[in-house]
Amino acid sequence: MNDKLVVGIADMKMARQNGMLITYALGSCIGICLYDPLIQLAALVHIMLPLNMETGRKSPLKYADTGICETLRQMELQGGARSRIVAKIAGGARMFETPGGGNLGNIGQRNIESTHMVLRREGIRLLREDVGGTTARTLLFDAASGQACIRSYGKPELIF
Amino acid sequence: MKNYEDLNGMELDTIREIGSIGTGNAATALSSMLGCEVRIDMPEVRIMGYNEAIDWIGGPEVITAGVLVHMSGELNGIMLSVQQMEFVNLVLERMMGRTVQDYEQLDELDRSALVEVGNIMISTFINALSSLAEITTHLTVPAFAVDMQGAILTVPMAEFGGQSDYIMTIGANFICNGKAVPCRLLLSPDIRSLNFLLKKLGVLDE
Numbered sequence: 001m002n003d004k005l006v007v008g009i010a011d012m013k014m015a016r017q018n019g020m021l022i023t024y025a026l027g028s029c030i031g032i033c034l035y036d037p038l039i040q041l042a043a044l045v046h047i048m049l050p051l052n053m054e055t056g057r058k059s060p061l062k063y064a065d066t067g068i069c070e071t072l073r074q075m076e077l078q079g080g081a082r083s084r085i086v087a088k089i090a091g092g093a094r095m096f097e098t099p100g101g102g103n104l105g106n107i108g109q110r111n112i113e114s115t116h117m118v119l120r121r122e123g124i125r126l127l128r129e130d131v132g133g134t135t136a137r138t139l140l141f142d143a144a145s146g147q148a149c150i151r152s153y154g155k156p157e158l159i160f
Numbered sequence: 161m162k163n164y165e166d167l168n169g170m171e172l173d174t175i176r177e178i179g180s181i182g183t184g185n186a187a188t189a190l191s192s193m194l195g196c197e198v199r200i201d202m203p204e205v206r207i208m209g210y211n212e213a214i215d216w217i218g219g220p221e222v223i224t225a226g227v228l229v230h231m232s233g234e235l236n237g238i239m240l241s242v243q244q245m246e247f248v249n250l251v252l253e254r255m256m257g258r259t260v261q262d263y264e265q266l267d268e269l270d271r272s273a274l275v276e277v278g279n280i281m282i283s284t285f286i287n288a289l290s291s292l293a294e295i296t297t298h299l300t301v302p303a304f305a306v307d308m309q310g311a312i313l314t315v316p317m318a319e320f321g322g323q324s325d326y327i328m329t330i331g332a333n334f335i336c337n338g339k340a341v342p343c344r345l346l347l348s349p350d351i352r353s354l355n356f357l358l359k360k361l362g363v364l365d366e
Contacts, residue, residue, distance in 0.1 A: 008211040009314065010325075024220035025310025028318050048210075048314065049321050059325060095315050096228045096303035107318050136311030138221060153223055153307055154264065 004140075007031075010062035012045040012071050014078065015143035022140045026091035028108035030064065030115050030131070031139040033088040034071055034124070035146040036080040042143035045071045049107070050114030064114040072122060087124050088148045088160065089115055090139045092131040108132065128160040161355055162364070164207045164326040172205055174363045179203040179330035179347075181292060182285035186345060187334055189284040193277060194254040196337055203332035210317050213327050217242065217344065220310025223263050225271075227278025228303045228315060231286065234295040236353045238316045239286065241278035242309060242344035247334075250341055251277050263306045275304045285345060293360045316348035323351045 005013045007023040015021055021044040023031045034043045045067050052063035060066035072082065092108040092115075112131045119126050130137070130150055138151040150158040167175070180203045191198040206216065214220050225243040243251075248266075249259040255273050260266060266274070279302040290297045305312060317327050327348060334343045349357065358364040 009214070009317070010210065025214075025308040025314070027307075027311030027314045029311075029314055048318050053322065062321060062325075093311070095307060095311055096226070096305050098228065098230060098300060098303045134305075136308040138308070151221075 007044045007046050009046055010048055010059050012043060012061050012067070012074070014041065014043045014074065016041050016078070017143060019143045020140055021143065022138065024138045026137045026139060027093055027095045028091070028111060030089055030091035030111045031137070032068060032071070032115060033139070033141040033148050034068075034075060034085055035088075036075065036084045037086070037146055038081070038084050039079055040143055040146075041075055041078055041080045042141055042146065043071050043075055044139070044141045047111065047115070050110040064111055065118050068115070068118045068122065068124075072124070082123065085124055086127045086146075087119055088128045088141075089126065090130045090137050090148070090150050093133050093135055093137070095134065095136070097134075130158060130160065161351055162358075163324050163351055164328050164354070167207070168365055170363055170365065171358055174358060174361055175328075175330065176203055176205045178289055178292065179205055179332065182288050182330070182347070183332045183343065183345060185284045185288040186281040186343070189280050190277065190334065193280065194251065194336070196254060199335040200332040200343070201335060201340070203330065206329045207326050208329070209326060210314070213317075213329070214310045214313055217309055217313060218244070221308050223306065224309040224312060225263060225266075225274055225304065225306045226309075226312040227275055227282065228305070229279065229282045230300040231297050231349075232300075233298045234353075235290070235297045235349060235357060237347070237349035238319055239282045240312070240316055240346040240348070241282055242312065242346065243274055243278060244342065244344065246341050247343070248274060250336055266306070271304060275302050278302060278304075281345065285347070293357055295357070295360060316346065320348060320350055328354075
């Protein structure tokens with residue numbers, strides 16, 4: 001398929017009824033699929049860090065907290081209803097085993113925790129997740145079915 | 161405090177010079193490890209947005225090997241050696257007398273050779289930089305990963321993502337026995353260290 005909508009780092013895209021959203025090579029970053037099944041509205045956001053502590057807040061989509069909130073806001077503008085929106089998440093891996101290497105190895109874990117917390121706070125039900133581990137993931141999200149698919153190096157594809 | 165995108169021409173030239181000295185030293189180290197002549201061409205400094213950097217390195221999903229070292233002391237940051245297939249085979253051919261088609265064919269000994277080559281190049285680079293600027297830098301034990309290069313590259317991005325929307329890379333191509341092999345040595349100092357370094361070298365325009 002060549003009609004995939006590519007979601008970059010610190011980026012978000014939406015698709016309605018049909019279309020495939022894709023984000024490549026999630027390492028410690030997390031891809032969050034948000035879906036309103038009634039109107040088949042799908043959004044995929046690629047966040048990199050757990051909490052937005054920037055003063056200017058120039059790039060809300062870089063962080064789990066502001067990224068999810070901004071995406072929900074835009075979904076609501078497109079007619080999405082918060083009570084129907086469900087989530088699937090993937091990512092949060094630890095790419096390098098660094099002995100005593102600062103807090104680097106924990107970024108993935110902190111991203112997972114922050115994402116969980118924000119989804120709970122916003123009242124969004126988390127349907128499925130594939131998080132942690134040490135391998136990178138490419139995440140595909142189909143707007144028609146709400147189905148997500150994960151590609152990893154040296155592993156079979158995972159559909160969820 | 162100057163961020164990556166605020167650097168002026170003079171400061172960028174200084175960083176390019178650091179890159180040149182660092183890569184030159186790394187090339188000498190590589191040359192003695194491989195037992196062949198290694199030259200470098202003009203080093204380049206790039207300051208790129210995240211998605212631009214991933215395009216530059218050759219796309220997110222390509223599998224590659226990465227050796228990562230943390231710097232601490234007067235210079236904080238990450239140094240990453242991205243070892244693409246051409247480079248891997250250059251090392252393996254000279255050191256092990258064999259080549260591979262795929263990263264899955266790497267055995268324990270191959271991996272350890274790649275870590276060592278990456279580690280020595282990074283250490284030589286940092287040593288050259290430290291003596292030039294008269295600073296002390298400590299390096300951690302190298303970590304090794306084989307995975308999608310997009311995910312490997314996001315490691316330094318995530319580390320400094322709270323400070324900047326950009327990533328800086330310094331590097332040059334190696335020319336080994338007449339064949340150009342891209343050297344992907346990525347130096348990512350944090351913003352504070354970058355400013356300190358430029359100040360130490362007397363070029364920071366505050």
